[in-house]
Amino acid sequence: MPRWGMVIDLDRCSGCQACVIACKQENNVPFILPEQAAKRRTIAWIHIIQLQDERSETKMRFLPILCQHCDRPPCTPVCPVGATYKNQEGLVAQVYPRCIGCRYCANACPYTIKFFNWYPPQWPEEMKKSLNPDVSVRPKGVVEKCTFCHHRLMKAKEKAKTEKRELSPEDYQPACAQACPTGAMVFGDLDDPYSEVAQLSKDPRAFALMEDLGTRPKVIYLRAGA
Amino acid sequence: MQVTRRDFLTFAGFTLAGITLGEWGRSKILAREEYKDTLYSGIGKEEFRLSICGQCPAGCGIVVRLMDGNPKKIDGNPLCPLSRGKLCPKGQNGLQVLYDPDRLTGPVKRKGKRGENDWEKISWEEAINTVSQKLKELKEKQNSYRLLILTQENKGLSGKLWKQFARAYGTPNLVEGNLLRDPGILWASYLMQGIKDYPAYDIENTKYILCFSPFLEGWYSPTWAQRMYGNFRRKRPEIRGKLVQIEPRLSPTAANADEWIQINTGTEAALVLGLAYLIIKEGRYDENFIREHTFGFEDWTDAQKRTHLGFKNFVLQEYDTEKVSSLTGVPIVTIIRLAREFSELNPALAIAEQRPASGGFYLQMAILALNALVSSLDVKGGVIIQREVPFKEFPEVSGSKKESILNQERFSSQEVFPHLTKAILEEKPYPIEIVLIDKINPFSHCFPIINFKEALEKIPFIVSFSPFLDETSLYADLILPDHTFLEKWQDVVPSATLGSPVLGISRPAVDPFLDTKNTADVILEIAHDRDILAYSTLPWKNYGELLKDSLQGIYLSRRGMTYGTSFQGAWMSQMEKGGWWSPTYTNFEEFWNQLLEKGGWWDPFYEHQKWDRVFKTPSGKFEFYSQIFKNQLASIKPSKENSDFKILPHWESVVWEGDENSFPLYLNVFELLMFSAVLNSNQPYLYEHITPHLSVQWESWVEIHPEKAKALGIEENDEVWVESVLGKIKTKAKLYFGTHPEVVSLPLGLSGLSQSSWIKKEISNPNQLVTGNSGNLENKYLRVKIYKA
Incomplete structure (x- = not known):
């Protein structure tokens, strides 16, 4: 079983936000209108955060943050209804109909990348045709987050099956990694020693966010700079 | 079926609630299921169609994913040499243009006062007839030069079509704004290299970038710039490109840079020349290149035996480090370090295209001069000049002899807009009676728009081709909405990016959603009225025909290839280098079909250091002292005083x-x-x-x-x-x-x-x-x- 993971090279990343928009288009993420957004209720499964350099006040860095798909996720044990769990693929999954909206998981997540649907999703009639049929639309009152475009994995598996072959890592990548124009995001099997993602994850520049918490994220970052 | 206690209670509870609360209660209980109306009911036929992104004029090739005929997602076309399967955030968001609920649903006529936003729907026939009638009347009165066409700079066929229309109709007033590039560099390139085109920068292959502009934001092709930036940083083994950003403000580009140097606004040119001073003084410039391929570096004597100041002595006189440091606010040590880094790391590149506020075209000249000092012109990792797409020429037309209302060529479109506004308001040298506005919204496209609204008010008849009710079309008398990019035939020649000529071609990815019409088709339809233009000047029934006919030029040029992988491109490049060419098609139909299948045409072969191609100046060399400029200045206002200072790249106080x-x-x-x-x-x-x-x-x-x-x-x-x-x-x-x-x-x-x-x-x-x-x-x-x- 592959261990799906991602490497984000911060030296390549320019904070252009192509991943952010790609994710929203792919996953039917609802718009949060101005008055609601003012309450910080915007949903963005992947988004860019600004980091201030501690050593110099006039330095800033961009860091794309998304669900880290931890091997030891802090968000799953707190769910009272089993709506969020680590699935067979090792991805942290979210079952929307089970979710009761208690937001324990969102509070337990140290990376704060779980989002609560404060409002029923709304699209103008014209725009409903753009919704991706592979991804369910979330109702009001549930928590949602990055799935590593799990629906793409399901599709790729089915396709491989009908073509009577093994699933190869090239068959599957999430929308953000596909869009990333700087080539900062690399996706693949962390356990396959020959894959690019596994090799990059052993780079001396590699680090994980809040490593000390022992969450063992499957999103690895590469430090910017020489 | 086994019924558990839980199932029973749930069922009983809901039934009870249903009975007691009635219809109102049921709808409340089931409210959580509301989102189900977005559940998919199609058969799920998935398709991928090629198109070209129209969010900006860069022209990246895209792939549209459709389910049962409805576009669901846009990604880059992996075969397109610009996007290579990647896309910028604007490109990713293209579907929100197509599905925009506020788009115009068809042609409209103004009902209330201008700007009141009160419209009446009309038919296409009426709309086109109204425009034709107005154009005819103007022509009959021999006033065809009083037509103004306002559009964006476009090197593709739809841009050529406007140019041809303007010439054939007899108006010199075609004003094109560039939405991506800084026109200052266009002029610098023309004066110093003799090339009237925007240069391209080989960002990917350079080792050091000295950048005065936020090049990762809204300039160039964003997808291309981002891709090249990523490769510049980490693609080459053992080489990591270094980016030094010099700007008054910490822009996102500056945040990404290795070093951000804050500079006083408007003193960029002084710093550039300050660096040139050190490079010259410490003898760090490329002597060979300067001797063989440049003009005006040393002092020189012209045909009238007058001595002129050369770039070297001029810079040595004027830009000593101390002076530059106090002007720019950059410490002396930093300037010295930058000059050394820039001349030692080879190839190095200086970029200063500043949008929206260019530092003046003298800054662009200074930048080209700095690049010339370290011989970063037309080399791998330097400033390169893109080759042209070999379209078949349009039929000859004589054009109007009347002078344009701008009365002389301007040095930038930022400057054009205030002059245009003034000319319209003052009706000098003559009034404008009709304006056609296409693919441009000066109110939001970073042009100075002071009094532009009043100028529009002054024009008796305003036609807009915008599919959206933007600030400009709000003032129109008539709007003939164009398709959005996914709905139409397109051809785009991207602005200079990779040196090789590129042409994107695509057919519509979807049928038009609304009652809109491709502007190119509308122009041709109007042009077919014999009283407006002679048929021979635009002899095509529709845009599709025009497209196919003009592509004959490319087919017959016998070079290049349809879009392909980078491996195929490298292969074709190698072959062409050896003087070979192997097409994948045997006749025009095959060529046409492959074009549509792959998304476009390009010629990957680029030969560096073809000096006669990139230096078309009177001396055939790169000119520190521009002779073209000298002649132009002399023709505008002949003066006896020594104007060398005005011609050499220099800094002018703001x-x-x-x-x-x-x-x-x-x-x-x-x-x-x-x-x-x-x-x-x-x-x-x-x-x-x-x-x-x-x-x-x-x-x-x-x-x-x-x-x-x-x-x-x-x-x-x-x-x-x-x-x-x-x-x-x-x-x-x-x-x-x-x-x-x-x-x-x-x-x-x-x-x-x-x-x-x-x-x-x-x-x-x-x-x-x-x-x-x-x-x-x-x-x-x-x-x-x-x-x-």
């Missing part, structure tokens, strides 16, 4: 408009990656993520330094007025440490629409404050004051 006491701060405007050059700003996802460097959504803002704000008593998110001599706007204050304490910064491009499904209140437009702030010989900047509203 003129600040507004007096120091009442307007104590400087104004800086900047473009955003998300909104630069977009024709339709009504895109909710873009408004949710306007920029990565501040947390701001759905609104415009002004950046002010925290210390300055404290002194003025302004706090984060306060409503403030920003006022210049030209006007004032109300906006929200954001405290940002990355702006200079004496400068306030405003973003452009956010105010495309006053009202939409999402934006209910008007977003103030900083363009109102901006005058001809750039790219001109006068070099004017603005002073402002800021106070709490």
